[in-house]
Amino acid sequence: xxxxxxxxxxxxxxxxxxxxxxxxxxxxxxxxxxxxxxxxxxxxxxxxxxxxxxxxxxxxxxxxxxxxxxxxxxxxxxxxxxxxxxxxxxxxxxxxxxxxxxxxxxxxxxxxxxxxxxxxxxxxxxxxxxxxxxxxxxxxxxxxxxxxxxxxxxxxxxxxxxxxxxxxxxxxxxxxxxxxxxxxxxxxxxxxxxxxxxxxxxxxxxxxxxxxxxxxxxxxxxxxxxxxxxxxxxxxxxxxxxxxxxxxxxxxxxxxxxxxxxxxxxxxxxxxxxxxxxxxxxxxxxxxxxxxxxxxxxxxxxxxxxxxxxxxxxxxxxxxxxxxxxxxxxxxxxxxxxxxxxxxxxxxxxxxxxxxxxxxxxxxxxxxxxxxxxxxxxxxxxxxxxxxxxxxxxxxxxxxxxxxxxxxxxxxxxxxxxxxxxxxxxxxxxxxxxxxxxx
Amino acid sequence: xxxxxxxxxxxxxxxxxxxxxxxxxxxxxxxxxxxxxxxxxxxxxxxxxxxxxxxxxxxxxxxxxxxxxxxxxxxxxxxxxxxxxxxxxxxxxxxxxxxxxxxxxxxxxxxxxxxxxxxxxxxxxxxxxxxxxxxxxxxxxxxxxxxxxxxxxxxxxxxxxxxxxxxxxxxxxxxxxxxxxxxxxxxxxxxxxxxxxxxxxxxxxxxxxxxxxxxxxxxxxxxxxxxxxxxxxxxxxxxxxxxxxxxxxxxxxxxxxxxxxxxxxxxxxxxxxxxxxxxxxxxxxxxxxxxxxxxxxxxxxxxxxxxxxxxxxxxxxxxxxxxxxxxxxxxxxxxxxxxxxxxxxxxxxxxxxxxxxxxxxxxxxxxxxxxxxxxxxxxxxxxxxxxxxxxxxxxxxxxxxxxxxxxxxxxxxxxxxxxxxxxxxxxxxxxxxxxxxxx
Numbered sequence: 001x002x003x004x005x006x007x008x009x010x011x012x013x014x015x016x017x018x019x020x021x022x023x024x025x026x027x028x029x030x031x032x033x034x035x036x037x038x039x040x041x042x043x044x045x046x047x048x049x050x051x052x053x054x055x056x057x058x059x060x061x062x063x064x065x066x067x068x069x070x071x072x073x074x075x076x077x078x079x080x081x082x083x084x085x086x087x088x089x090x091x092x093x094x095x096x097x098x099x100x101x102x103x104x105x106x107x108x109x110x111x112x113x114x115x116x117x118x119x120x121x122x123x124x125x126x127x128x129x130x131x132x133x134x135x136x137x138x139x140x141x142x143x144x145x146x147x148x149x150x151x152x153x154x155x156x157x158x159x160x161x162x163x164x165x166x167x168x169x170x171x172x173x174x175x176x177x178x179x180x181x182x183x184x185x186x187x188x189x190x191x192x193x194x195x196x197x198x199x200x201x202x203x204x205x206x207x208x209x210x211x212x213x214x215x216x217x218x219x220x221x222x223x224x225x226x227x228x229x230x231x232x233x234x235x236x237x238x239x240x241x242x243x244x245x246x247x248x249x250x251x252x253x254x255x256x257x258x259x260x261x262x263x264x265x266x267x268x269x270x271x272x273x274x275x276x277x278x279x280x281x282x283x284x285x286x287x288x289x290x291x292x293x294x295x296x297x298x299x300x301x302x303x304x305x306x307x308x309x310x311x312x313x314x315x316x317x318x319x320x321x322x323x324x325x326x327x328x329x330x331x332x333x334x335x336x337x338x339x340x341x342x343x344x345x346x347x348x349x350x351x352x353x354x355x356x357x358x359x360x361x362x363x364x365x366x367x368x369x370x371x372x373x374x375x376x377x378x379x380x381x382x383x384x385x386x387x388x389x390x391x392x393x394x395x396x397x398x399x400x401x402x403x404x405x406x407x408x409x410x411x412x413x414x415x416x417x418x419x420x421x422x423x424x425x426x427x428x429x430x431x432x433x434x435x436x437x438x439x
Numbered sequence: 440x441x442x443x444x445x446x447x448x449x450x451x452x453x454x455x456x457x458x459x460x461x462x463x464x465x466x467x468x469x470x471x472x473x474x475x476x477x478x479x480x481x482x483x484x485x486x487x488x489x490x491x492x493x494x495x496x497x498x499x500x501x502x503x504x505x506x507x508x509x510x511x512x513x514x515x516x517x518x519x520x521x522x523x524x525x526x527x528x529x530x531x532x533x534x535x536x537x538x539x540x541x542x543x544x545x546x547x548x549x550x551x552x553x554x555x556x557x558x559x560x561x562x563x564x565x566x567x568x569x570x571x572x573x574x575x576x577x578x579x580x581x582x583x584x585x586x587x588x589x590x591x592x593x594x595x596x597x598x599x600x601x602x603x604x605x606x607x608x609x610x611x612x613x614x615x616x617x618x619x620x621x622x623x624x625x626x627x628x629x630x631x632x633x634x635x636x637x638x639x640x641x642x643x644x645x646x647x648x649x650x651x652x653x654x655x656x657x658x659x660x661x662x663x664x665x666x667x668x669x670x671x672x673x674x675x676x677x678x679x680x681x682x683x684x685x686x687x688x689x690x691x692x693x694x695x696x697x698x699x700x701x702x703x704x705x706x707x708x709x710x711x712x713x714x715x716x717x718x719x720x721x722x723x724x725x726x727x728x729x730x731x732x733x734x735x736x737x738x739x740x741x742x743x744x745x746x747x748x749x750x751x752x753x754x755x756x757x758x759x760x761x762x763x764x765x766x767x768x769x770x771x772x773x774x775x776x777x778x779x780x781x782x783x784x785x786x787x788x789x790x791x792x793x794x795x796x797x798x799x800x801x802x803x804x805x806x807x808x809x810x811x812x813x814x815x816x817x818x819x820x821x822x823x824x825x826x827x828x829x830x831x832x833x834x835x836x837x838x839x840x841x842x843x844x845x846x847x848x849x850x851x852x853x854x855x856x857x858x859x860x861x862x863x864x865x866x867x868x869x870x871x872x873x874x875x876x877x878x
Contacts, residue, residue, distance in 0.1 A: 301744035
């Protein structure tokens with residue numbers, strides 16, 4: 001091993017000094033000796049950039065070169081790596097990463113939106129320049145899932161990746177199950193606790209999970225990232241009643257990201273789904289994330305941990321920095337970007353699976369017969385059904401849920417369209433897929 | 440990225456052609472193009488050695504250089520890496536690894552016993568020669584736990600590593616729970632199914648898990664491997680009755696490897712333990728392995744997957760080979776071996792935790808009062824207790840189990856010694872630790 005004192009130090013610039021940036025700088029300082037031992041060279045903070053220089057972040061950066069403009073830092077001759085923690089797929093974040101790579105600097109980023117939208121072009125640029133583009137912190141926080149796919153499981157042909165990729169949604173669904181309260185109430189609490197943003201739409205609408213899923217799908221299947229090809233549904237319409245019905249059937253409702261290789265192409269979906277309570281993902285509670293990878297040689301591997309927050313995200317950034325300090329230039333998407341095939345989208349309506357259907361039936365004689373008849377006419381075969389008495393405040397509506405036998409998505413969509421017009425069905429039924437069952 | 444066709448191929452020698460060796464050779468052949476793309480150079484099988492050249496292994500090695508003696512292969516000038524799959528901590532396996540390293544070749548091994556006993560010396564030799572000593576396949580099969588500790592979580596100060604590290608034991612305990620049958624019966628079935636060896640003592644006695652735990656503890660805490668410091672108990676004395684009692688209390692019984700950093704030193708223990716059924720490790724069933732790592736920044740990260748078998752183990756070997764082909768020389772134990780402190784053993788009797796105590800009480804008036812009195816006299820405070828009626832075949836004995844409040848191990852050991860002599864206690868009580876509860 002090299003003597004860290006003799007080797008050239010690795011000079012790091014950090015762009016964006018939120019909690020994660022401050023966390024990275026704390027570890028660089030507090031664990032300097034260990035990091036040097038592990039990397040064979042010292043890791044030195046050589047530059048910082050953020051909006052407000054004067055803000056108290058609990059770190060001492062008085063002796064560190066300050067850049068008012070992170071783009072200037074990305075071009076600085078005396079830095080080897082830029083850590084981009086600004087966020088957003090466009091604007092300054094994107095410019096900083098492009099400039100840094102173009103100037104032959106390694107980049108470490110926690111920016112899932114940037115990688116999901118521009119990962120291919122940025123990866124190509126990194127390859128041309130022979131530098132690293134590392135983004136462990138962009139997906140599932142402290143869980144080393146990018147490393148697992150790029151390195152640990154690289155000998156496998158991956159057939160599916162299924163994950164709980166958004167801690168905010170998992171926290172909300174867990175609380176709804178525990179307390180029986182509904183989505184809007186629990187969301188308000190989550191916002192008060194700092195587990196959800198003031199504008200929660202990226203999280204609860206599934207966009208954030210979709211960014212991460214698109215990245216995982218590219219790594220898993222050796223295809224170009226195709227964020228536009230992700231089918232996205234949020235958790236806004238899931239009710240505490242649905243969750244309790246699902247529990248009666250032996251399932252939990254989770255916001256899942258599902259990427260699967262099928263004969264027709266690549267399926268990429270983010271949506272709430274029923275998961276049998278015996279599988280690992282069903283037991284991932286609160287703000288935790290988890291990813292289940294299915295490989296042809298290794299079988300199923302599941303990684304679970306905290307998906308966000310200062311500590312986990314900083315831990316992932318540092319792991320990327322240690323790799324760079326050690327001289328490991330990992331191909332951004334395992335194989336050269338030129339070898340990544342375009343992602344061929346698998347048509348959604350050919351998906352074969354079981355479905356959960358939750359609706360409000362009119363409280364009149366014959367309504368259930370008419371509804372089940374309508375489903376049968378569309379070719380949907382029902383495996384299990386629960387009907388409850390009317391809930392308070394809606395005495396003319398009876399909550400009903402069905403679990404179907406295996407059905408094609410196209411068939412379900414036609415049945416759903418029928419039910420929406422059906423005289424005995426009030427409002428819009430909720431249709432959820434069942435995932436994670438052994439086939 | 441390099442053009443794989445222009446770069447020097449990586450020439451690999453495989454020593455030991457059991458199912459894993461054959462699995463490695465299959466992947467090298469079937470996935471040659473992908474491996475070259477991912478590694479930037481081709482991976483070429485340049486030599487093989489095993490006991491019987493003629494044996495049919497489902498692989499075509501007619502064109503590959505054959506070595507009757509693996510030690511000769513370890514010295515061959517035209518090989519870059521030796522994959523050691525012979526097994527055993529001494530003899531040919533050890534000689535092959537030592538010779539290969541001494542001749543400046545990288546080594547990939549699945550040999551947990553070898554690393555547990557000689558990892559420090561071998562790591563030192565690898566460092567001197569500037570080559571890799573990779574052993575992902577030695578611990579938890581296809582789960583990339585070594586990579587997670589050496590790289591993914593390297594910025595963390597690890598406080599504990601707790602794992603289900605032996606698939607045979609986990610299979611047996613799972614079957615005992617499912618069927619209510621006792622250890623010897625289930626073991627015989629496991630042997631018939633190939634899940635347990637003809638001589639099962641390494642597995643069921645906890646030695647195999649202890650090898651793996653000692654390796655994980657060294658990586659987690661930056662100390663020299665100390666296999667001798669692992670306290671080992673097997674699963675032989677756990678009965679189906681104990682498992683069912685534990686379930687009533689809300690626990691599962693698992694053979695755990697526990698490594699924990701305490702103020703007094705490093706605790707290393709392998710033993711059956713009660714795990715609350717809400718934590719991830721409790722839900723790891725059958726032949727699966729799992730490891731829960733607790734880091735100061737990342738919090739808890741859990742990795743789960745298949746711990747053995749041709750596919751998972753070959754997958755791990757290939758991941759090590761890809762790293763070597765990419766030119767990543769990972770320090771064998773993260774920091775240079777010279778910086779690894781000797782492992783200071785934490786005295787077992789200072790361990791503080793809750794305990795499960797299972798015994799057979801004499802069926803006479805006052806026996807329970809006398810037994811609980813004896814526990815109280817030793818300072819053991821009981822939280823919960825179940826007493827059942829006599830079991831068939833032992834009508835004079837009543838099965839009783841206790842869960843204690845937090846108690847020091849030393850106190851429990853004294854209480855246990857008292858109970859073993861107690862007139863109202865038949866046979867030897869079984870004492871198990873409770874692990875994985877939030878403190």
